[in-house]
Amino acid sequence: MVMRMSQVVAPTLREDPSEAEVVSHKLMLRGGFIKKLAAGVYTFLPLGYRALRNVIGIIREEMDLSGAQEVCMPTIIPAELWQESGRWPLYGKELFRIKDRHDREFCLGPTHEEVITDLVRDSIRSYKQLPANLYQIQTKFRDEVRPRFGLMRGREFLMKDAYSFHTSEESLEKEYQNMYQTYCRIFDRMGLKYRVVEADSGLIGGGFSQEFMVLAETGEEEIFHCNKCNYSASRESAGVGKYKAQAKAQAEAKVTEIHTPNAKTIEELIAFLKISPDQMIKTLIYETEQGAVAALVRGDHAINEPKLKKVLGVEDLRLADQAVIKKVTGAPVGFAGPVGLKGVKIVADHAVELIPLSVSGANKEDFHLINIVYGRDYKADLTGDLRFAVKNDNCPRCGEGIFDVSRGIEVGHIFKLGTKYSDKMRCVYLDEKNQEQVMIMGCYGIGVSRTVAAAIEQNNDKDGMIWPVPLAPFKAAIVPVNAEEPEQKAVAEKIYHELQAKGLDPLLDDRIDRIGVKLKDIDLFGIPFKVIVGPKGLKEGKVEVKQRRTGAMELVPLDQVSEKLVQLIGG
RNA sequence: CGGGGAGUAGCUUAGCUUGGUAGAGCGCCUGGUUUGGGACCAGGAGGCCGCAGGUUCAAAUCCUGUCUCCCCGACCA
Structure with missing residues (x-):
């Protein structure tokens, strides 16, 4: 076939389309690589599809080389499977639900744990057939609340998802490492600069997971990495290391109540009291299945709810409403503080303990307390790492370095799923002793269409895209x-x-x-x-x-x- | 889902406040002059002004409803 530009369908534009915000989106529209059909739904034109095919090709070659076997599962999935795994009610509106002419419920697959588990439980019976790793490169649907940035966060997108099945944790660990290496080879071959970070595994569940982030100034994700050791983690999961030397509190300064009318937010307070936010204690009242708790973080820090859940050991966690806050603190929203707080568990971030003289709500409308000393005026029932890390925080791994922050785009995610799905869906095999055992699973995804966008996001200049050779159309x-x-x-x-x-x-x-x-x-x-x-x-x-x-x-x-x-x- | 903004030719948009024949630039077609980093001249095609109601002699413009799209936030295997 002769590729003559005069015949290539690539409607280029001289001006940026008004619908695009990020550079990869603008350039792909301008270059005639993609065309929007609906919010978060795009057609790939010849040039865009060529780039996409290059991404697919590299992934497929490396996956095949790793020993994984390619399959292709349906995009439409019966609700029963999702009910079996328990995710049908949990997944929420993001799950694209549809009904057929007989009123039977289905969804468009946003991910395929259920389908693969169903396949494997019927196809694999013996330990002799394990381990196995099956993958597919296929269109996924997620009815995102807010699709944006073109291919970066679409509702329909192309994903490579692989699922492995094992008889032991050791076998899973081995395959996990195999996938880790495979992913490194994939992104190396694509000529992309990336970093692997420790991550939160979210709704998919399971334990340890790592994300592959393509580095780009414009990335959506913040990546924290130690400047001394090789620790790096996403903003969600980055731990905060031990604090260094602490100033000793001046015990003579007494707690004093200050009238602070209308000052409810941190900003209003620091302006009113002329203090800096790191002297403030932010007190958040949460409801959990174990009752209400008061969580304390420093005024300049943001609470990280997954961390809070972990420290508290609770499943259910939500911010309390006004009525509960009033009941717990005796004051309206905005005046909660730890001093004199009764009947709720108090959990404090490590940084809060170290504020020499702190300021918090007085649990009384329009009043705050100053000169609070931890241990003298109040004590937490529990302390821990409760907040999002910030630049220059201490590394939790080596304890020596501090965090640098860069930005990236998540293009790959590898998980150890464990038995979350195999257990619920009875995906079992017979071992050497004729005993029934639940398979242990791993799961490995790459956002294929997103990788195309990420490559452009990382490689462009004022004149347009600059493809790494292996991906160039x-x-x-x-x-x-x-x-x-x-x-x-x-x-x-x-x-x-x-x-x-x-x-x-x-x-x-x-x-x-x-x-x-x-x-x-x-x-x-x-x-x-x-x-x-x-x-x-x-x-x-x-x-x-x-x-x-x-x-x-x-x-x-x-x-x-x-x-x-x-x-x-x-x- | 909350807040903000926008729907006019393939693209970027003016016109809307103050109702009266829908304009421009780019792109496209024809002819000519050009020809080493988005040429020039002349002529031309292309519009249900998002959609539905309403007000009015008359609606792109005013009113009501609705749909879609974009941005910020919340959300995000």
Whole structure:
């Protein structure tokens, strides 16, 4: 097949479409890579689909190499399976629910633990068939509350999901490491800069998990990493290490009640009392299955509810409403504090204990207390790490370094699921002793379409995308300065066929357009190399080879062009 | 789901306050002049002004409802 630009369906735009905000979204729309059909639902046009196929190809090759087997499961899933796993009522509105003509309930699969578990429990009976790792590359649906940023957070998107089944934790651990290595190879091959972080496993459940983050200034996620050791974690799960030297409280300063009319928020208080937020105690009243609790964090910190759950050992946690707050503290919202608080468990973040003289609500409308000393004026029933980490916090792993923060885009996530699904869905096998055992599972995802967006997010400039070679929709574009001039035309065609013969995936820009227009488009597309065929070069029997990323240009004799590109593209 | 904003040609948009023949730039088509980084001239095609009601002699414009899209927040295997 000859790829001639004059025939490629790529409706490019000179202006940014008003619907796009982030750079990858703008560029893909401008380059005619994708077209929106509905919020969070996109068509891939030829150029976009070529890039997507490159991503798919690398993932598929590496997954196959890892020993995983590809399958393809339905996108439409009967509700019964989800009821069996218990997720039907839990998953909420994000689950795209539909009914068939007989009023039977289904959902569009947002993830496929249920389907794969159903498959494996019926297909695998013996320990001799384990371990097994099955994967698919398939469209997923999540009715996101707010789809945004183009392919970054769509409602319909392409995902690679793999599920492994084991007879032991050791076997799972081995496969988990295998997947870890496989993921590293996948993202290395794509030429993307990424970092692996420890993460919270969220609704999918299970224990330890790691996320693969493509680094980009514009990433949605904050990544915390130690400047001394190799600890790195997502904002949700980053632990806060031990605090260093603490100032001793001045015991003589007595707790004093201050009238603070209308000052309910931290901002209002620091302005009113002329203090800094790190002197404040933020007191949040929560309801749990064990009753109400008062959680304390420093005024400049944000509470991390999953951490709070862990420290308290509760399942159910929600912020108390006004009535409960009034009952617990005796004051309206905004005046809660730990001093004199009775009848609720008090749980404090480590940082709160260390405030020398702190300020909090007085549990009395329009009053706050100052000069509070921990241990003298109140004591927490429980202390722990309750808050989101911030830049410069101490590393919990090595205790030496502090956190740097960078931004990234989550493109991969690997989990040890354990028996969460196999247990509920009775996915069992017979072991050597003829005993029935529940399979232990792992689960490994890559956001395939999101990876395309992430690659652009990481690699672009004012002129457009800059594809890493392995992902580029075309590796090289041959651009005659004047496509109507016979010599240029002939030379361009010849080079085109040479490159194609060498499997270099070239594009021939045969459009009858001014050179500037053609080059602008090719740059926008992010094609790594351009071969410019013009009269100046031809006089000396040469063409120009120009690199998209660096702008570097080299004159290359005609008979050496294909060789040169083989060398540049790397075969 | 809460707050904000926007729907006018393929794209970017003006017009709306103060109702009276729907405009521009880009792109597209034809002809000509050009031709090494988004050319120029001339001519042309292309609009249910998101949709539905209402007010009015008359609605892109005013009123009501509704749908869609975007942004911030909450949410996010």
